[in-house]
Amino acid sequence: MSSLARSYHHGDLRHALIAEAARQARAGGPAAISLREVTRAVGVSPNAAYRHFADRDDLVRAAAAEAQSALARAITARVAAAPPDLTPALASIERLRRVGLAYIDFARTERGWFELAFLTQDPQPSEGIVTLDAEVVAPFQLLLDTLDRMVQTGALAPQRRPLAEWACWSSVHGFADIAAHGPVRWQPDDVVDALAEAVVEATIAGVRGTSAPPDEPA
Amino acid sequence: MSSLARSYHHGDLRHALIAEAARQARAGGPAAISLREVTRAVGVSPNAAYRHFADRDDLVRAAAAEAQSALARAITARVAAAPPDLTPALASIERLRRVGLAYIDFARTERGWFELAFLTQDPQPSEGIVTLDAEVVAPFQLLLDTLDRMVQTGALAPQRRPLAEWACWSSVHGFADIAAHGPVRWQPDDVVDALAEAVVEATIAGVRGTSAPPDEPA
DNA sequence: CATCCATGTTCACACCGTACACACCTGGCC
DNA sequence: GGCCAGGTGTGTACGGTGTGAACATGGATG
Numbered sequence: 001m002s003s004l005a006r007s008y009h010h011g012d013l014r015h016a017l018i019a020e021a022a023r024q025a026r027a028g029g030p031a032a033i034s035l036r037e038v039t040r041a042v043g044v045s046p047n048a049a050y051r052h053f054a055d056r057d058d059l060v061r062a063a064a065a066e067a068q069s070a071l072a073r074a075i076t077a078r079v080a081a082a083p084p085d086l087t088p089a090l091a092s093i094e095r096l097r098r099v100g101l102a103y104i105d106f107a108r109t110e111r112g113w114f115e116l117a118f119l120t121q122d123p124q125p126s127e128g129i130v131t132l133d134a135e136v137v138a139p140f141q142l143l144l145d146t147l148d149r150m151v152q153t154g155a156l157a158p159q160r161r162p163l164a165e166w167a168c169w170s171s172v173h174g175f176a177d178i179a180a181h182g183p184v185r186w187q188p189d190d191v192v193d194a195l196a197e198a199v200v201e202a203t204i205a206g207v208r209g210t211s212a213p214p215d216e217p218a
Numbered sequence: 219m220s221s222l223a224r225s226y227h228h229g230d231l232r233h234a235l236i237a238e239a240a241r242q243a244r245a246g247g248p249a250a251i252s253l254r255e256v257t258r259a260v261g262v263s264p265n266a267a268y269r270h271f272a273d274r275d276d277l278v279r280a281a282a283a284e285a286q287s288a289l290a291r292a293i294t295a296r297v298a299a300a301p302p303d304l305t306p307a308l309a310s311i312e313r314l315r316r317v318g319l320a321y322i323d324f325a326r327t328e329r330g331w332f333e334l335a336f337l338t339q340d341p342q343p344s345e346g347i348v349t350l351d352a353e354v355v356a357p358f359q360l361l362l363d364t365l366d367r368m369v370q371t372g373a374l375a376p377q378r379r380p381l382a383e384w385a386c387w388s389s390v391h392g393f394a395d396i397a398a399h400g401p402v403r404w405q406p407d408d409v410v411d412a413l414a415e416a417v418v419e420a421t422i423a424g425v426r427g428t429s430a431p432p433d434e435p436a
Numbered sequence: 437c438a439t440c441c442a443t444g445t446t447c448a449c450a451c452c453g454t455a456c457a458c459a460c461c462t463g464g465c466c
Numbered sequence: 467g468g469c470c471a472g473g474t475g476t477g478t479a480c481g482g483t484g485t486g487a488a489c490a491t492g493g494a495t496g
Contacts, residue, residue, distance in 0.1 A: 009460090009461065009462080034451085034452070034453090035452080035453060035454090036451080036452065036453075037452095046452095046453080046454085047454075047455090047456095050454075050455090055453080055454075056452095056453065056454090
């Protein structure tokens with residue numbers, strides 16, 4: 001029952017299907033997920049998937065959760081690699097910078113997962129009005145925490161805290177999308193890097209109310 | 219030859235197919251464009267499309283151009299409706315505000331076309347390095363013009379002009395995408411309106427470098 | 437009138453998602 | 467131990483899709 005694999009029942013088909021779906025989406029995005037090909041790769045008949053998912057969309061959504069956590073992991077890794085010898089205020093600002101740059105880099109290097117992670121979740125929950133925090137996903141929560149920490153360390157004036165997450169997420173997500181799908185995509189990497197840095201710095205300066213540097217420090 | 223329709227040759231099948239494809243994408247986005255259904259609606263056999271497009275993707279790209287010009291029209295209409303009694307500097311700022319809000323509104327009210335307009339254009343042109351302005355689409359050109367006009371009227375310091383288009387486009391496009399696909403989508407309209415306004419104002423202030431509270435721990 | 441060729445048609449194929457009926461294990465009952 | 471129930475995977479089938487190859491048409495051109 002425990003270590004006997006491949007008998008007739010798979011053992012943990014659900015997770016195997018999700019993993020394979022995520023693998024396929026990595027290259028071609030959500031559209032590249034084929035239910036038949038996923039089941040084929042796992043070595044099971046196409047209809048076996050219907051024992052674990054309502055339909056193809058249901059499988060894709062499960063894979064999307066996987067992609068979101070991959071994004072969250074990329075961000076936390078980059079945040080953890082920050083230099084340790086900073087004042088609390090500067091450290092919290094550095095953290096925001098790293099959240100933004102990691103988000104953008106993820107969109108560029110893992111375009112398929114980025115598309116997958118940002119899929120429209122279909123219907124609003126039956127409940128009447130949804131508080132935003134209710135369906136917040138991990139990557140967004142990381143941003144909220146970071147901004148809160150900036151307030152604690154004095155790097156962000158408390159009256160600037162409200163709505164700051166939208167300004168930050170908008171500009172970083174927007175540039176990430178442009179870098180992944182827009183015209184910027186065909187530019188050389190170092191050009192995109194420079195643009196990304198400029199956008200993130202402008203965003204940080206914008207939420208803090210300090211004026212952005214017109215020139216780039218070498 | 220001229221007014222004889224429906225004989226055997228369609229007359230202007232190419233444009234008819236593009237129009238129908240755009241019509242289908244309006245509701246469900248690019249994925250909702252079905253080559254067979256498009257040809258069916260136009261009253262022609264599926265493979266007739268292959269006389270005018272290399273494959274389905276080619277048709278979708280043609281429809282995407284249509285969506286882009288619809289976005290450009292929405293923006294110019296909103297810009298044209300600006301109050302006429304403003305100083306040049308204020309008028310140019312008001313114009314930037316209207317470009318941003320029109321972009322966001324288009325994403326919310328014409329989600330399918332918004333997705334369609336922002337499709338990844340596949341391969342970079344055979345030419346080595348592409349200047350960005352080369353493949354600039356109409357909506358982006360409107361933004362560039364607006365920023366240039368702000369410099370002319372003194373509403374934007376010339377040294378802040380470079381890269382300003384990326385800061386603006388990023389945050390506005392990012393919020394548009396979040397409002398169209400992200401969690402914000404399920405919020406009541408007036409909440410989204412308020413957020414949109416806040417994001418646009420923050421973007422304008424950020425680009426111009428105007429903000430009140432001086433708080434510099436650096 | 438004869439002919440060319442762009443345009444549209446027909447047939448065929450492989451693939452997809454999925455509904456339905458059936459086959460197989462496995463765990464809980466007697 | 468034997469048996470039954472039900473969760474899990476299979477087989478078959480249907481209608482949909484994009485697309486290739488061969489064929490038909492009919493308007494423009496000699």
